[in-house]
Amino acid sequence: MLAPRLVGILALVVAGCAESGDAFDRRPPKPTPTAVTKAAPVDARKALVGTPSWPTSVDGPALKELSEAARRELAHSPVPVLVVDEPKLLRTAVITTGPHWYALSTKDGGLTTALHGTRLAHDYPEIPPARGRSEVRGRPAFITENEGIVSASWLENGVAYSLDLECFERQDTRCQGAAHVTAIANRLRYVGGEGGTR
Amino acid sequence: MKRVLAAVLLGVATLATTAYAEDFTFLPPGDLIAGSGDGRVDAKVYAPGLLFPIQGKAYANSQVYMTGGLYGPSGSQCAPVNFSYPWRDNYCEERSWDMPLCPAGTGHQGQDIRAASCEGNVHGAIAVVDGTITSIGSYSVYLTAPDGTRYDYLHMDSVQVSVGEKVKRGDLLGKVSNNFGGTSTSVHLHFNIKQNIANIGSVYVPPYLSLVTAYQATLSQPPRGALELADCERLVGWAFDPEKPGAAVAVELDVDATPPSNEAQLLADRERSDLCDTLGSCNHAFAAASPLSLFDGATHAVRLRAIDAEDATRHELLESPTTLACAPLELTGARRPLAEATATAWKLTSFWDELTADASALPEGKALPSAPKAFVDPSDAKLIWVLDGATRRKLAASDAPGWHMDPAALKDAGAAVLELAEGPPFPRRAVWVTVEGLAYVVDDAGGGGGGGNGTPSLPEPTDPEATSGGNSASASCAVHASTAGAPLAPAVGSMKNTTSIGALAIGGLLLVARRRRSRLRSR
Structure with missing residues (x-):
């Protein structure tokens, strides 16, 4: 047989390929970089970034109850961080932060508590100012119920805060009416943030 | 170098309309069901650019005032009328609590949306934006965007995320269901958008038109992709269907405008890290050795088109069509008989x-082993060992597409494989030829199994991993699989400016084209 010992490769002798350039890069490029840190990717014409006023003293006992991870995270908060005044809830609280906001979530005894504070406001000139009919922390507040979740929202320190209480059982009175959410809101404690006193 | 700008890649895609896009209609914002309250007539899109929060078809309408609802016509919540267009706004539907943006000052905070069917825990709910999961309650998940806008998903089951988790637009959060903390509700997603409005504070804003535009965007986006590299060695690119971000798109290869056969398809299902951020998920690449049916010296027009699984329409990839002119190959070594079942097993x-x-x-x-058995070298992921008779033969992972293998799906070689004698390198790609009507595969090393001189006399192929659960490539080969993120073989670059004259001088023997239908040898 014609069997010369051809060690090695099958010589892929390729000739005359129409595509002759480099292995040019046709990968889909990354999206155009957008500001992802302090300048949030929102339409600047509608975004107003407020300058929070920072309380002068931190609630030490409340701060101490937070986990190390939560304390680390709150130090990055661009707004004053308010937390619930309940050691048991503080110990399991998860704090997250964004370029303009912080959030806290904690759950115990069939109740989920969520706090949120942001310094970025969306300005829609055609929407007139409005004041809440209720009051929390000595300020006008809106209190609303959303599918069994009771929420209070108010302005404080140049920041828009909201507090949401969600009960596992719909019959749970803590999520019925304004009393409990108002009481929780009134007892919130300031524990710091990136511009605050430590 | 040719570069394709993001705007081109993402914007030039043909705007084909899918079947369910054509019949999508919606009533104006604020047009609530009669007697259900005063809606907010507002043409503003408060959250532009959202990804629609439910996968597949969806129907936005009231859970309370539609058929089967507390104040709706009698019947089932699963009644077809509840799962039909037009959509209807139910923000500000009658409720008793503060809602400063509602005409009555009170009302429903969000929009109720039904998925494609009333089955619970089936249809996926996905992240509408990149963001952070900031709270998960008994039946709520809050997703907060970098600008502080909060998106609330209520009533889901099978929640896939945890508090503090960063998610990407399109990530699965959970399944649309009827979870309401032990209380009954219909299967739907209650979706809120909560924003800080200047001079008001954090309030629920109208989500309806944000959802309409998001849904329209989903419907109007056909599969798209790009042919990034096309030469005589490889076809490389990606394809993606925004309507089914988790699904692999089939890509059809059309040569010289002849109707493509069923064989002429690729599956864009390979993982590639550079796709993740742009597309929202990573498994949308394809790579294949260029079809040998083109290696005849002629110039061929090649088109690659993504197939829309919804309606079978074809959508041309960017940088397609192109042309390929590939010279016939010089064949050396030996031809190894190929049984029909073997050809099937090797795909x-x-x-x-x-x-x-x-x-x-x-x-x-x-004969070629009856089925591929291949393993990744445990100390070098770029190297594959292919079992051939009593030997293991080396194959670069970047050449795996030439054998329809996916290196990412192969198991690591165990000791039993690594103890085998090393044979000559495995051919870089499958080359199927027909001689007197019989099918063969060309082996440049001469016929396989360990001798390598074309006249081996070796034992039947064995599987040394059989008792240890070793994986065979036949179980995991994807049809025309890619390199799973491996860099392109240097050979691609080395082909540049290769001239037919030079190639012919080296090759010596150009084989005369003789197309005939192969008759597979049965063994």
Whole structure:
């Protein structure tokens, strides 16, 4: 047989390929970089970034109850961080932060508590100012119920805060009416943030 | 170098309309069901650019005032009328609590949306934006965007995320369901958008038009992709269907405008890290050895088109069509008999792997192993060992597409494999030839199994991993699989400016094209 010992490769002798350039890069490029840190990717014409006023003293006992991870995270908060005044809830609280906001979530005894504070406001000139009919922390507040979740929202320190209480059982009175959410809101404690006193 | 700008890639895609896009209609914002309250007539899109929060078809309408609802016509919540267009706003529907943006000052905070069917825990709910999961309650998940806008998903089951987790737009959060903390509700997603409005504070804003535009965007986006590299060695690119971000898109290859056969398809299902951020998920790449049916010296027009699984429409990839002119190959080594079952097991097809060439001068070697058995070298992920008779033969992972293997799906070689004698390198790609009507695969090393001179006399292929659960490539090969993120073989670059004259001078023997239908040898 014609069997010369051809060690090695099958010589892929390729000739005359129409595509002759480099292995040019046709990968889909990354999206155009957008500001992802302090300048949030929102339409600047509608975004107003407020300058929070920072309380002068931190609630030490409340701060101490937070986990190390939560304390680390709150130090990055661009707004004053308010937390619930309940050691048991503080110990399991998860704090997250964004370029303009912080959030806290904690759950115990069939109740989920969520706090949120942001310094970025969306300005829609055609929407007139409005004041809440209720009051929390000595300020006008809106209190609303959303599918069994009771929420209070108010302005404080140049920041828009909201507090949401969600009960596992719909019959749970803590999520019925304004009393409990108002009481929780009134007892919130300031524990710091990136511009605050430590 | 050719570069394709993001705007082109993402914006030029043909705006084909899918079947369910054509019948999508919606009533104006604020047009609530009569007697259900005063809606907010507001043309503003408060959250532009959202991804629609439910996968597949969806129907926005009231859970309370539609059929089967507390104040709706009698019947089932699963009644077809509840799962039909037009959509209807139910923000500000009658409720008793503060809602400063509602005409009555009170009302429903969000929009109720039904998925494609009333089955619970089936239809996915996905992240509408990149963001952070900031709270998960008994039946709520809050997703907060970098600008502080909060998106609330209520009533889901099978929640897939945890508090503090960063998610990408399109990530699965959970399944649309009727979870309401032990209380009954219909299967739907209650979706809120909570924003800080200047001079008001954090309030629920109208989500309806944000959802309408998001849904329209989903409907109007056909599969798209790009042919990034096309030469005589490889076809590389990606394809993606925004309507089914988790699904693999089939790509059809059309040569010279002839109707493509079923074989002429690729599956864009390979993982590639550079796709993740742009597309929202990573498994949308394809790579294949260029079809040998093109290696005849002629110039061929090649088009690659993504197939929309919804309606079978074809959508041309960017940088397609192109042309390829590939010279016939010089064949050396031996031809190894190929049984029909073996061809099936190796996923060889006439379109991709058959070369029209005269291989009768090649000596006949041992049959190709009946099925591929291949393993990744545990110390070098770029190296694959292919079992051939009593030997293991090396194959670069970047050449795996030439054998329809996916290196990412192969198991690591165990000791039993690594103890085998090393044979000559495995051919870089499958080359199927026909001699006197019989099918063969060309082995440049001469016929396989360990001898390598074309006249081996070796034992039948064995599987040394059989008792240890070793994986065979036949179980995991994807059809025309890619390199799973491996860099392109240097050979691609080395082909540049290769001239036919030089190639011919080296090759010496150009084989005369002789196309004939192969008759597979049965063994």
